[in-house]
Each structure stands twice: as structure tokens, then as C-alpha cells.
Amino acid sequence: MKKSILQEIQDTVSQYAKIIAHVIRVDVEIVDVNLFRIAGTGIYADRINEDMSNEGFVYKHVLMTGKSQFIEEPGKHELCSICPREGCCDEKLELCTPITLGEEIIGVIGLICFKEAQKNQLLQDLNFYQLFLEQIADFISAKAYEQQESKRNQRMLDVLLQVINNVGKGVLVLNRSNQIVQINDSACKQLQLSADCLDQPIAIAATHDSLLGVDEYKVTIDHHTFFLMGELLSVESGLSAYDRIFIFNEIKNVKSGIYDLTKVEIPVTLDNIVGCSPVTQQLKTKLTKIADSNSTVLIIGESGSGKEVVARAIHAIGNRRDKPFIGINCAAIPDTLLESELFGYVKGAFSGADPRGKIGKFELANKGVIFLDEIGDMPLYLQVKLLRVLQERKLVRIGSNQLISLDIRVIAATNKDLRELIKEKKFREDLYYRLNVIPLEVPPLRKRVEDIKPLVDSMIVKYGGLFNKQICGIDRETMGILLQYSWPGNIRELENTVEFMINMADENGWLTKDTLPRSLVDSQVVQPVEQAEEEFKSLRQVEQEHILQVLRRFGDTTQGKLAAAKQLGIGIATLYRKLREMEEAAKDTDLYRDDHL
Numbered sequence: 001m002k003k004s005i006l007q008e009i010q011d012t013v014s015q016y017a018k019i020i021a022h023v024i025r026v027d028v029e030i031v032d033v034n035l036f037r038i039a040g041t042g043i044y045a046d047r048i049n050e051d052m053s054n055e056g057f058v059y060k061h062v063l064m065t066g067k068s069q070f071i072e073e074p075g076k077h078e079l080c081s082i083c084p085r086e087g088c089c090d091e092k093l094e095l096c097t098p099i100t101l102g103e104e105i106i107g108v109i110g111l112i113c114f115k116e117a118q119k120n121q122l123l124q125d126l127n128f129y130q131l132f133l134e135q136i137a138d139f140i141s142a143k144a145y146e147q148q149e150s151k152r153n154q155r156m157l158d159v160l161l162q163v164i165n166n167v168g169k170g171v172l173v174l175n176r177s178n179q180i181v182q183i184n185d186s187a188c189k190q191l192q193l194s195a196d197c198l199d200q201p202i203a204i205a206a207t208h209d210s211l212l213g214v215d216e217y218k219v220t221i222d223h224h225t226f227f228l229m230g231e232l233l234s235v236e237s238g239l240s241a242y243d244r245i246f247i248f249n250e251i252k253n254v255k256s257g258i259y260d261l262t263k264v265e266i267p268v269t270l271d272n273i274v275g276c277s278p279v280t281q282q283l284k285t286k287l288t289k290i291a292d293s294n295s296t297v298l299i300i301g302e303s304g305s306g307k308e309v310v311a312r313a314i315h316a317i318g319n320r321r322d323k324p325f326i327g328i329n330c331a332a333i334p335d336t337l338l339e340s341e342l343f344g345y346v347k348g349a350f351s352g353a354d355p356r357g358k359i360g361k362f363e364l365a366n367k368g369v370i371f372l373d374e375i376g377d378m379p380l381y382l383q384v385k386l387l388r389v390l391q392e393r394k395l396v397r398i399g400s401n402q403l404i405s406l407d408i409r410v411i412a413a414t415n416k417d418l419r420e421l422i423k424e425k426k427f428r429e430d431l432y433y434r435l436n437v438i439p440l441e442v443p444p445l446r447k448r449v450e451d452i453k454p455l456v457d458s459m460i461v462k463y464g465g466l467f468n469k470q471i472c473g474i475d476r477e478t479m480g481i482l483l484q485y486s487w488p489g490n491i492r493e494l495e496n497t498v499e500f501m502i503n504m505a506d507e508n509g510w511l512t513k514d515t516l517p518r519s520l521v522d523s524q525v526v527q528p529v530e531q532a533e534e535e536f537k538s539l540r541q542v543e544q545e546h547i548l549q550v551l552r553r554f555g556d557t558t559q560g561k562l563a564a565a566k567q568l569g570i571g572i573a574t575l576y577r578k579l580r581e582m583e584e585a586a587k588d589t590d591l592y593r594d595d596h597l
């Protein structure tokens with residue numbers, strides 16, 4: 001059963017009972033609203049916490065009526081008529097009065113005489129004892145009120161702390177000595193503190209930068225510095241223990257809010273790089289090798305060939321996978337805006353800017369990966385600034401003088417010949433070398449014809465699912481046309497084509513020549529010669545591809561190689577030799593070299 005309020009303050013109530021009994025030399029009994037004896041002296045001292053509902057008939061009446069009772073002859077009073085001790089009660093006199101809390105009756109306090117002398121003492125000055133008893137009932141009531149208020153305050157504080165803990169923002173309460181007196185879970189997490197950090201000194205100073213309308217503060221605690229976006233509020237309590245409240249977010253949390261809003265999350269892994277051609281396989285192997293490195297990557301490839309897919313895969317399989325991947329297309333943003341998009345600006349940086357300031361892509365990508373697409377289109381003056389950022393790994397927001405450290409992996413991509421641009425003085429040579437640490441070439445689709453079939457298959461699954469349309473597959477003749485086409489728009493064009501064909505196809509039907517876009521059918525007539533030349537492979541190439549295909553079936557283990565050699569009808573030593581030759585050939589033709597890592 002829930003404790004009554006008198007039970008909660010039982011110690012105080014007992015003290016009162018003992019003192020009164022000692023002073024007036026009459027026994028005292030106090031019961032709560034449930035007729036539990038909360039305090040008692042004399043013969044009742046050993047019977048505290050007893051349930052009195054079968055005997056306390058006078059108390060029950062007081063609890064019901066809220067009126068004091070004077071029983072001059074206990075056992076003979078009409079209230080005693082149902083008491084088992086009717087007519088043989090030991091008590092000589094009883095005077096009791098209710099204890100109230102507001103409108104509510106919360107108990108009864110009684111004076112009980114067991115001796116004639118005590119009875120005479122009370123009878124001589126009954127009014128005085130009545131007032132005295134009421135006064136004591138008021139004291140107990142005041143104490144109960146205090147208890148109720150403190151419980152209410154505690155409950156409010158609990159609710160407040162619960163709210164504070166769930167706001168997601170960091171909340172710190174500081175005293176006048178700049179020590180932490182209250183901290184929520186989010187603040188502990190963001191500042192890497194444990195819950196026992198109370199009393200720890202902390203320094204909070206405004207940097208005077210403001211982004212997205214929120215002020216930035218430099219917070220130093222235990223020799224660690226954090227840059228936090230938030231509000232520092234004065235507490236008007238007049239209590240030195242509660243001087244200021246700091247409500248904040250780490251810049252990365254502010255950023256991740258924006259990041260979450262802006263990112264179109266299509267998780268990309270190596271499996272999303274569809275294709276079984278040797279070049280695609282080699283590309284995937286390289287991606288695995290470079291994924292965890294911090295070195296800058298320059299992806300070169302024609303438009304639509306999958307440069308962004310490759311960049312996303314590096315992020316997804318690398319050790320920054322849990323951090324942001326922020327892409328920016330340098331060609332798609334007007335030159336005048338590109339600088340502020342990349343580096344951000346603070347409140348009041350320049351006229352026409354968002355008055356609240358803006359976080360740049362570099363800062364958004366901090367700790368993660370920034371993907372600078374179409375880097376060849378970056379204006380020269382920004383190339384200088386980018387070079388400085390890449391060299392120093394620090395940036396300054398426009399309009400600010402604060403240096404921000406960057407821990408970032410840069411992946412740039414271009415479909416332009418940067419060396420040619422350097423010759424034309426449109427691209428800085430020093431920036432080219434900064435970016436070209438790990439060059440990756442994504443070959444055009446026409447140079448990896450083996451990828452077309454698996455790509456088409458995966459696209460049929462994707463778009464069939466998206467359009468909720470059952471497609472049986474693609475017929476041989478149509479596939480032949482796709483294999484022969486030169487795909488100037490690369491995989492993007494292939495994807496659009498398959499999407500178009502699925503739209504044209506019948507439910508439960510096949511992708512046939514009739515579903516092909518007209519332009520593609522027409523192009524077959526015009527262009528066959530150019531591709532034909534490329535599709536005649538040398539015997540060596542055919543042999544290598546066959547070996548790789550068999551190996552893929554049996555696996556790259558020693559057992560797999562033994563089985564593959566058997567299947568190919570050659571000895572294991574010959575297989576190893578051929579693989580070595582392939583490796584050598586791949587290194588010679590490659591832009592990328594292992595010794596770059």
C-alpha cells in the first residue's frame with residue numbers, strides 16, 4: 001500500500017509525541033488516515049505501525065467528521081458501543097483532534113489518560129489542553145505540507161531532468177564559480193564526460209561566429225576544447241549554485257541535422273558496382289585496398305560511367321562509413337556561390353548572404369568524405385583556396401577569422417582531361433598533383449562490354465520492382481543490340497534505356513527489340529564499325545578472361561585454384577604463371593599503382 005503522508009514523516013511525528021508526553025505527562029497517540037498507529041507513548045510505544053481499524057472507533061469518527069472529540073469516560077461513551085472493550089476500557093479520558101492538510105484529514109492526534117490524576121489534570125484546564133492539541137496538530141500539518149511540497153518539487157525536478165535528458169541537445173548548468181552543477185546525458189556524450197563530472201570547472205567563451213542563426217562558443221574542459229553551437233542563458237534565481245545554463249549542440253550535430261535533411265541516402269557498397277569484366281573486378285579490388293586510407297583520390301572517367309558510385313563505395317566500405325559523405329558538383333553551382341557553398345560563411349559576412357550564416361560543405365563533411373565532382377570546372381581563384389585547404393587541412397569560414405581544423409578525406413572526380421586543362425592554364429598543376437594521389441580510372445562502358453549483361457539484369461530487377469511490373473527478361477537479339485551499342489552516355493544511358501524498355505514492355509513480357517528507344521535502334525545502323533573493332537579481343541585476352549571466370553566459380557583459395565586448373569586442363573604451376581603474367585600486365589597498363597598507397 002502507498003505510504004500515507006504521516007508515515008513519510010513518521011520520525012518527526014514520533015518526536016512530537018515523545019516531547020508532548022514528556023512535557024504534559026499524559027500519553028500521546030497519533031494515527032494516520034488508514035488508522036495505522038504512527039506514534040505512541042506509554043503502553044502504545046511498542047505498538048507503533050499497528051493497524052487499529054478494529055479498535056480506534058473514536059479516531060475513525062474524528063477522521064470522518066473532522067471534529068475534535070472529548071471522551072470523559074472511555075468504554076461508556078456511545079462511540080464505544082461497538083468496541084470489544086466496551087465497559088472495561090483501561091483509558092480514563094481521551095481528547096483527540098484531527099490533523100489536516102488543506103481540506104484533507106490526514107490523521108488524528110489523541111491525549112490518553114490512564115490514571116485518575118492525569119484525568120483531573122486535563123479536566124482542570126480542558127480548554128488549554130484542547131488548544132494545545134490543536135496547535136500540535138497544526139505543527140504536524142505544517143511538516144506534512146513541507147513534505148508534500150518537497151516531494152512535488154522533487155517530482156517537478158525529475159520531470160524537468162527527464163525533459164532535459166530527452167531534448168537531444170546538451171544542457172549544462174553552471175554555478176558562479178564556473179563549475180558544472182547539472183549536466184544531461186547528451187552533454188556528457190558530446191563533451192566525452194562521465195556522469196561524475198559534477199563540480200568540474202569549465203570555461204565557455206563566445207567565438208562571435210554565428211551560423212544558421214546560432215552562436216558558436218569555445219568550451220574548454222579538462223584541457224579539451226570543443227566548438228559548440230548554442231545559447232548561454234543567465235539564471236535569474238539569485239542562487240549562486242545556478243548561475244548560467246548552456247544549451248548546445250556540437251557543430252557536427254547541427255551539421256548532421258542538415259546532412260540528414262539534405263542527403264539522399266542510397267547506400268552504396270561494392271555490390272552496387274555491378275559488373276563482371278576484369279576491369280570492374282580490378283577496380284573493386286583497388287577500392288578495397290584504398291578504402292581505409294586517408295589519401296586523396298582522383299576519379300577519372302566519362303560522364304555517367306559511375307564515378308560517383310565509386311566515390312560512395314569508397315566511403316561505404318572505408319573507416320569513415322559512419323561519418324558524412326558530402327558531395328558537391330563544382331560545375332552545377334555558379335562560381336560566385338561555389339566559395340560559400342564549399343567553405344561557409346558567418347553571420348554578416350557579406351551583403352546578400354543569408355543573415356544567419358551558412359555551414360560549408362567542407363565543414364559538413366568533417367571527419368567524413370567530401371566528394372568534389374566535376375573538379376575540372378572549378379574556377380582558378382577557388383582552386384588556389386582549395387589547394388590551401390588541402391595542404392593545411394584547415395579552413396576559415398568567409399567573414400570569420402577562426403581557423404577550423406579539418407579531418408577529411410577528399411575524393412575528386414572529373415570527366416575532363418586535367419592535363420589538357422593545365423596546358424590551357426585552366427587548371428593549376430599544383431592542385432592536380434595534390435588531388436592525383438590515388439588516381440582511379442573508371443573505364444567507359446564500351447570498354448567493358450561484359451558488364452552490360454549483368455547491369456541490364458540488375459536494372460530489370462530494380463525498375464521492374466519500382467514499376468511493380470513482372471518482366472521475364474531480355475531476348476537474345478535485343479541483348480545483342482545493347483552489346484553492340486557504343487554507350488556514349490555510359491551506364492546512365494544504359495539505365496535510362498532499360499527504364500524506357502520496361503515502360504514499353506508488356507506485363508509478364510520480355511524486353512524485345514520493339515521496346516528499344518528509336519534512337520538506339522537507329523544508331524545501330526550508323527555505328528557498327530567503330531565498335532566492331534573494339535570487340536575483337538586478342539586470344540590472350542580471351543584466355544585471361546576465361547581463366548578469371550573459372551576462378552570466380554571455384555574461388556580464389558588454394559583449393560579453388562587447384563579445381564580451376566583441373567577444369568581448365570592445365571597444371572597448377574601453369575595457372576599460377578598465367579595469373580602472375582596477368583598481374584604484371586595489369587600493373588603496366590594501370591594508372592594506379594600499389595606503391596601509391
Ligand SMILES: Nc1ncnc2c1ncn2[C@@H]1O[C@H](COP(=O)(O)OP(=O)(O)OP(=O)(O)O)[C@@H](O)[C@H]1O
Nearest residue numbers: 272273274302303304305306307308309415491492
Ligand atoms: N557499376 C555500376 N553498377 C550499377 N550502376 C551503376 C554503376 N556505375 C554507375 N551506375 C549508375 O549509373 C548512373 C551514373 O553513375 P554516376 O552518377 O556514378 O556516374 P558519374 O560518372 O559520376 O556521372 P557524371 O560524370 O555525370 O557525374 C547512376 O544511376 C549509377 O547508379
